[in-house]
Amino acid sequence: MFEIIMYLFESYIQVDQTMELDTQEVTDELMQEGFQKSDITKALAWLDHLANMHNQDPQSKTTPEQKTSHRIYNKQEQMQISVDSRNYISYLEQAKILNTYTRELVIDCIMSLDSKELTLEDVKWLILMVLFNSPSSESEFLQLESMLMDFEEGLIH
Structure with a gap:
């Protein structure tokens, strides 16, 4: 699964972050590259989780760290x-x-x-x-x- 995440990161790093990618199109591309559908699904879910993590608990972002x-x-x-x-x-x-x-x-x-x-x-x-x-x-x-x-x-x- 990590290989898929790396492939997507390297392939789309230059893409505007606000641009929505077509999940089916990405899945098809990854399957053509030889990745398994179950691994693709897990990788896309992981990336979605990463994207959504920044919307959670905005208070923790401002909590000052203690030395x-x-x-x-x-x-x-x-x-x-x-x-x-x-x-x-x-x-x-x-x-x-x-x-x-x-x-x-x-x-x-x-x-x-x-x-x-x-x-x-x-x-x-x-x-x-x-x-x-x-x-x-x-x-x-x-x-x-x-x-x-x-x-x-x-x-x-």
Whole structure:
């Protein structure tokens, strides 16, 4: 399912976010690419969930974070999110690319994938998708995108 999400993200990243895509047309395109209909349905539902997450609980977006707070992952999260991925999420918080709200969106998105096979690279791209879909995180999206692209091209800051 994650491969489908990545395919759609890469294919439609330049598309205007407000544009409605025809679900049947996208499904047909993905089936032509060799993806299974059940995986396509799950991926589209996951993307719909991601899009709708930004409409939930607007109060939590403005809750100020405490400098002394620390995120504790429950057992299920620890099993599904690797130590490297949890450390990377923490690093992005320290770098002010993620805030407490977007961090929780990322964790929710990872958990909703229900996959124990996500690599750190997969998580980096998932974080990029979360920021891309967050109307208030444009500068953070651009900063992370730049970091990921520089790393892929061999430039490490």
